[in-house]
């Protein structure tokens with residue numbers, strides 16, 4: 632019986648970034664306060680897109696405002712480049728259905744309905760996302776190195 636769970640091992644990769652300390656949210660949702668307290672609950676709710684449990688973040692933009700919380704998981708947010716809270720484009724704030732109307736009609740923002748396909752879909756997305764994160768990390772490391780090189784060249788002048 633226990634053996635059957637081994638198939639899920641591949642998920643351990645995914646956990647590392649899904650355990651992130653900060654959600655992917657746009658500045659409109661986050662608010663202006665730099666010192667907000669971010670609260671997180673592990674796998675508390677299901678993502679509205681893929682319906683899988685994920686780490687939910689809650690915060691209050693200002694003391695007078697109501698709590699906001701994430702509605703979709705980081706996989707879905709990253710794969711569509713949207714805010715985890717309002718689900719609008721993370722940079723432009725354009726609603727995703729508006730945005731995608733113009734660019735990719737084939738790439739609908741939807742997870743498959745049946746559970747087997749959906750798990751597969753989510754796993755593929757998770758893999759794409761972690762690859763992307765790796766790539767970004769590599770790029771910023773390279774940039775750092777390049778900067779250091781420039782700096783040491785300057786120091787040698």
Ligand SMILES: [Zn+2]
Pocket residue numbers: 678679680681682683703704705706707708
């Ligand atoms: Zn999701």
Ligand SMILES: [Zn+2]
Pocket residue numbers: 656657658659660661714715716717718719
């Ligand atoms: Zn937002």
